[in-house]
Amino acid sequence: MKINIPITKTFFDNDEKEKILKPLETGWVVQGPFVHKFQDKFKEFTKSKHALATSNCTTALHLGLEAMGITKGDKVIVPSFTWVSSANAVEYTGAEVVFCDINLKTFNIDETKIEKLIESDQKIKAIMPVNLFGLCANMPSIMKIAKEYKLKVIEDSACGFDAWIEDKHSGSFGDCGCFSFHPRKSITTGEGGMLITDDEKIANLVSQLKDHGANRSDFQRHNQKENFFLPDFDLKGYNYRMTDIQGALGVAQMDKKKIIMDGRRNIASRYDEALSEILQLTKPNVPYGYKHGYQSYVCIFSDGENLSKLNIENIDRLHLKRNNFMKKLEKMNIATRQGTHAIHTLGYYRNKYKLKDENFLMSYAAEKLSVSLPIYPGMNDQEFKYIISNIKHILK
Numbered sequence: 001m002k003i004n005i006p007i008t009k010t011f012f013d014n015d016e017k018e019k020i021l022k023p024l025e026t027g028w029v030v031q032g033p034f035v036h037k038f039q040d041k042f043k044e045f046t047k048s049k050h051a052l053a054t055s056n057c058t059t060a061l062h063l064g065l066e067a068m069g070i071t072k073g074d075k076v077i078v079p080s081f082t083w084v085s086s087a088n089a090v091e092y093t094g095a096e097v098v099f100c101d102i103n104l105k106t107f108n109i110d111e112t113k114i115e116k117l118i119e120s121d122q123k124i125k126a127i128m129p130v131n132l133f134g135l136c137a138n139m140p141s142i143m144k145i146a147k148e149y150k151l152k153v154i155e156d157s158a159c160g161f162d163a164w165i166e167d168k169h170s171g172s173f174g175d176c177g178c179f180s181f182h183p184r185k186s187i188t189t190g191e192g193g194m195l196i197t198d199d200e201k202i203a204n205l206v207s208q209l210k211d212h213g214a215n216r217s218d219f220q221r222h223n224q225k226e227n228f229f230l231p232d233f234d235l236k237g238y239n240y241r242m243t244d245i246q247g248a249l250g251v252a253q254m255d256k257k258k259i260i261m262d263g264r265r266n267i268a269s270r271y272d273e274a275l276s277e278i279l280q281l282t283k284p285n286v287p288y289g290y291k292h293g294y295q296s297y298v299c300i301f302s303d304g305e306n307l308s309k310l311n312i313e314n315i316d317r318l319h320l321k322r323n324n325f326m327k328k329l330e331k332m333n334i335a336t337r338q339g340t341h342a343i344h345t346l347g348y349y350r351n352k353y354k355l356k357d358e359n360f361l362m363s364y365a366a367e368k369l370s371v372s373l374p375i376y377p378g379m380n381d382q383e384f385k386y387i388i389s390n391i392k393h394i395l396k
Ligand SMILES: Cc1ncc(COP(=O)(O)O)c(C=O)c1O
Pocket: 056, 057, 058, 059, 082, 083, 085, 086, 130, 132, 156, 158, 159, 179, 180, 181, 182, 192, 193
């Protein structure tokens, strides 16, 4: 019997249903009380001074870059293996992207390659490490480099909910950090994002910029006397606000974060155990002191080969085998995905910056050889065993 296993599933119950009715009943459906409550819960959980909800993570990244002063003529270091919008957000500001390859063991920016880039280009003003799939980049080392060269740091923590290094939450190392609540993320509001920062100046700017540049929000105005006076708009702002319906979902999801995250971590540790016998797949590596959030559970399809000497030819050869493996899983109704993109190979970036696949070989390998396995909190024993027995059968 075939079982249908999606790559992920959202985790909602009656609380979400009850809470999203509230804005409909009160009529306050734009950024308001629920968004504020969601921000407060997020701020407390990540131990940051400010949390500002946005329409999605990409807009949060754009606002964060702008609030840090990144503009035309500047350059920002971005890992070449990430979701395309990490780089797109840099392009929105008029600045240019400088790609940096990743470490295949963690899928995160290779911090040992950053200094060379900085030393060869005076226009580099910021670094955007990405805490990919729920694992923090080597933030302590990156912050040290940033301090030495006086660079700003914006963490793309789209996937980094409940990801930690010791007792510091992902997104709280840099000047600011941005999160996504897209349904593929651990907690979701449909679309949605959050920027956290300890810097009051960045917080004030982001708060204003996301609200058309208004120097007083609708919510503040409606809670004051003489609310017929409209605010001044003294910045060129955007409409990047989160609705209160999304805010209500965010509050409900924060209230059940422990169930969600325990569920994800339980599946991840079961995968770790089951895959330790399967030499063709290299399971995610978690450095000492790091706590993985498992937004995704991403393996490398090595087919049992030693990957220390990778080149385009052997990556392409293994890529065909990986695709064959994924096709066979799909035939059994088990969804998989590649981890994410080697964005230097995507049309826009390849053409604009004249890049070749081999320029960032580890990112190329990560795109061609990664396999993201299904992970969601409600996965039952029968589903888990079905996945593992099919993986074993296909790879035997
Ligand atoms: C690493 C990374 N950055 C940014 C984003 C963009 O998030 P959003 O869809 O909320 O704009 C994503 C979403 O998939 C992501 O994975």
